[in-house]
Amino acid sequence: MVHQDDLKKCDRCGSNLCYSPEPIQGKDLIRNYYCFGCGFNTNSICKVDSEFYNQQMTLLPDLYKDLAGEDGEGKVWLPAFVQSEKGMLYADGTNGDNWAYCAIKMIPTTEEDDELIRKEKYKPDNSSKRFFSEANFKDALFYLGMVEDEEYLTLVKSELGISL
Numbered sequence: 485m486v487h488q489d490d491l492k493k494c495d496r497c498g499s500n501l502c503y504s505p506e507p508i509q510g511k512d513l514i515r516n517y518y519c520f521g522c523g524f525n526t527n528s529i530c531k532v533d534s535e536f537y538n539q540q541m542t543l544l545p546d547l548y549k550d551l552a553g554e555d556g557e558g559k560v561w562l563p564a565f566v567q568s569e570k571g572m573l574y575a576d577g578t579n580g581d582n583w584a585y586c587a588i589k590m591i592p593t594t595e596e597d598d599e600l601i602r603k604e605k606y607k608p609d610n611s612s613k614r615f616f617s618e619a620n621f622k623d624a625l626f627y628l629g630m631v632e633d634e635e636y637l638t639l640v641k642s643e644l645g646i647s648l
């Protein structure tokens with residue numbers, strides 16, 4: 485559930501669509517930032533040379549490393565990588581100058597699928613694959629049905645001047 489109060493100005497793209505709830509009191513107090521405007525994410529410990537950052541860098545595909553960029557506070561932003569029962573959404577391309585968000589819807593697996601695939605409830609439907617530019621990240625979320633919250637929808641619509 486996205487609360488309007490948790491939407492802030494994005495330190496990366498400047499839109500007012502950065503979802504960043506107050507961290508829940510706990511041991512680490514890491515603050516997460518998910519921007520629905522540009523689709524990039526970061527958190528308060530994702531800074532160059534931090535342990536978290538170095539670990540990310542060993543795991544990420546080259547395109548993600550290419551697109552990683554610091555904001556004024558030194559937080560390093562990376563493109564979204566989402567995988568849920570609704571779909572997959574990730575940055576796809578050859579390099580930082582030539583890429584787009586790739587969105588693929590999920591469909592239920594069937595008896596005819598290979599054994600390995602049948603173990604899962606859902607599989608990607610490659611015929612639904614569509615590409616969205618960084619500026620159209622929100623459209624990819626709508627395409628995959630990942631945005632359902634009414635309050636958020638209203639805000640996005642007024643912020644972006646779109647009618648859906």
Ligand SMILES: [Zn+2]
Nearest residue numbers: 494497519522
């Ligand atoms: Zn942004």
